[in-house]
Amino acid sequence: MSRSKIIAEINRRNLLKYLGNAAICAPFMRTLLETEAFGADRAKRALFFFYPDGMVPDQFHPTTMGANFDLKTTTKPFESVRGDIVMIRGSNYSTMGSHEAGASYCLTATADRGPAISLDTYLGTKLKAGVSLPVLRLGTGATFQTGSDKAISFAAPGVPSSIEDNPKKAFAAVFGGSPTTPDAGGAPKSLGAKGQKSVLDSGLSDLKALQTRLGSIEKSKLELHVESVRELERRTQIMIDQESGMGSxxxxxxxxxxxxxxxxxIPDNDPVYPPVALKNENFNTVCDIQIDIAVQAMACGITNVVLFQMSHAVSPLTMDFPGGPGISKFHHDISHFGGSPDEHAKNQAYFMSKYVKIIAGMKAVKEGDKSLLYNSIAMSVSDLAHSDYHNFTSVGVVLAGQAGGYIKTGRAIDVAGASHGQTLVSTLQALGIQDDKFGQASGVLPGLV
Incomplete structure (x- = not known):
C-alpha cells in the first residue's frame, strides 16, 4: 500500500478500528485460533411463538406418528421445514377456564391464572450473558383491543410483560438509530458508510499469496489465522456501529x-387510533418486518430469548388484509366453528406460515457448519386446544430446532396426555438448564429426547 493511500484511508474512525484490531488481536489470537480449530460452544437460543384462539384438532394434528407424519390443512406450511420440527400430539394444559386461563398457562405452567413468571422471563435471567437484551418481546397486533387478563408473558408473578407492536420502536430498541430503507434501485441501504474497503483485505492478500508456496499443514494454519483476523474485524465493526448507532x-x-x-x-407521533402499526390492513406487513427484526436480533447476539406474539386470545383480527387468507369475519367468531371448521383451519394455517418464516430465517443464519436454528429451540403455543370446545386437551404445539443436537427433529410424537408444563421443563433442559420443575410442572416430556 502506498504512503498516499495510507494517508487517504486513515481517518479517525479507521485509525480507531485498526488500533482496536491490533490491540485485540495480540493477546487473544491464540485463544481465537484454538476456538476456530477445536470448535466454540455456540450460544443456545429460545423463541416462543404465540398464535390466538386454538385450532381444529383433526386439521392440525398428524394421524401418522414418527418420521412419516402427515400434514393437515393448518400444518401444511411446515412441509418446507419438516426435517427441523417435532410435532407434539396429546399434551394438555393443566388448568381450568377459557381463553384467558390458557393464555396465562401456556408459558407459566401455572393453573387458574395463578401469579407466576413465564418461561421467556426465566430464560432471560439464565441466558443473559453477553447480550444487551435478556428478552426481546415483539408482537403483531398483540396490544390491540386487549387487557392484562389475556397476557401470556409475565415479567414478575402477576405482572404482564410489555410487548412491542411497533416495528420502528422495536428496531430502535434492538439496534439503535433509524430503520433501513431501500435505495432507488430497491436494495436496502446500510446504516453504515458505503464502499469502505476492509483494511485487512490488502494485508491479508499478501498472506494468502503465500498459500501457493506452503505445505498442507502450514497452509491450514495460515487459513485459520486469516479467518480469525477476519472475525476480529467483523466483531470490531459491530462494536463501532453499536457505538455510533449505525448498522454493519x-x-x-x-x-x-x-x-x-x-x-x-410509521410516523413518530401517531395520534389516530388505531395507530398505523395496529391497523388491520397492515397486519401482514408489520408481521414480516417484526420477523426480520427478531431473526437479526438473535443473529447479532443482541438477545438469546425471543417472544413473538401474534394478536392475542379472543382475537379481534379479521383476516382479509393483504397477504392474509382473505376471510373477513372476526377471528374469534370463526374459532367457534361448529360444524364448519374450514375457515378457522385456513386462518390458523396463516399463522403457521409465519412461524415457518421465522424457522426458515433462523436456519439461514450460519453458525460455523451449523445454523442459528440448529443451536435453538422454538415452540408454538396458543390459548386453547380445540377452539370450539374451549378445552385444553392436545394443544397445538410444534417445536423447531435441535438445541445444539439435544433434540432429534423430523418426527411427530404422541405423548398420551402428558402435561404441556413438561414441555417447558424439557425446553429448560434442552438449553442446558438442569431444572426438573417449572411452574407447577415437574419432569420432562416423554418421548422428546
Missing part, C-alpha cells in the same frame, strides 16, 4: 442488521 456493512445471512421495512412508513 456486511450482507452475509448472519448479522447484517438489514431490516426491509417494505416501504412501510
Amino acid at each position: 456493512m456486511e450482507t452475509a445471512p448472519s448479522c447484517n442488521r438489514m431490516v426491509d421495512f417494505r416501504g412501510f412508513n
